[in-house]
Amino acid sequence: MKKMQIFEKAMCCSTGLCGVGVDPELLRVSTVLNALKKNGVEVQRFNLSSSxxxxxxxxxxxxxxxxxGIDDLPVTILEGEIVLVGRYPTNGELMKLLNVPMSFLGEKPKSFKIKAAPKSGGCGCGNGDCC
Structure with a gap:
């Protein structure tokens, strides 16, 4: 499994999800990392104030x-090398970098519609042409 780490600016708590106004990007990152962890993929996340x-x-x-300096945080590191600076990876970037399927996030692959067969007398054959 690939080793990914995210180093973040100082925040009030380890996830930044405390307080009155929750940053939607921090909520997304926490949700994605929790989903990955449930599927056996752990991404380490370090906050400057708590770690x-x-x-x-x-x-x-x-x-x-x-x-x-610290103004360009967060920094994402994969296998010991910086792969992203100044923002969090998107869901797609995370999946690609970690080489895991989108289904790990609960996102279903794109589906297609199957056309319903024409109605018949109940046997499944159309126009009375039964086998």
Whole structure:
């Protein structure tokens, strides 16, 4: 399984979902990560205020912050390399980067409609041409 980590700006709690005004993007990310976890895919998520040591210990993130500062967070890392800066990955990007199906998020694949067979005398054959 691929290792993904998301390093975020300082927030009031680990998910940023506390308080009166909930950011819909943070809600989406939390929901997606929970769905992935239920399917055995864990994405580590680190908040600067609740997990500062992770920012220090991760050399890639530490170098990024030393060069760019914290204004460009969040940073998404896959297998030790930065793959996205300044925003959270979309659902599609997450699935592609992690190589998992969209069904892990509860999203159904695109379906098609099957035309109903013409009505007949109950045997399933049309126009009385029974086998």
């Amino acid at each position: 500062p040591q992770e920012f220090v210990d991760n050399k890639v993130v530490n170098n990024f912050i030393n060069e760019k």
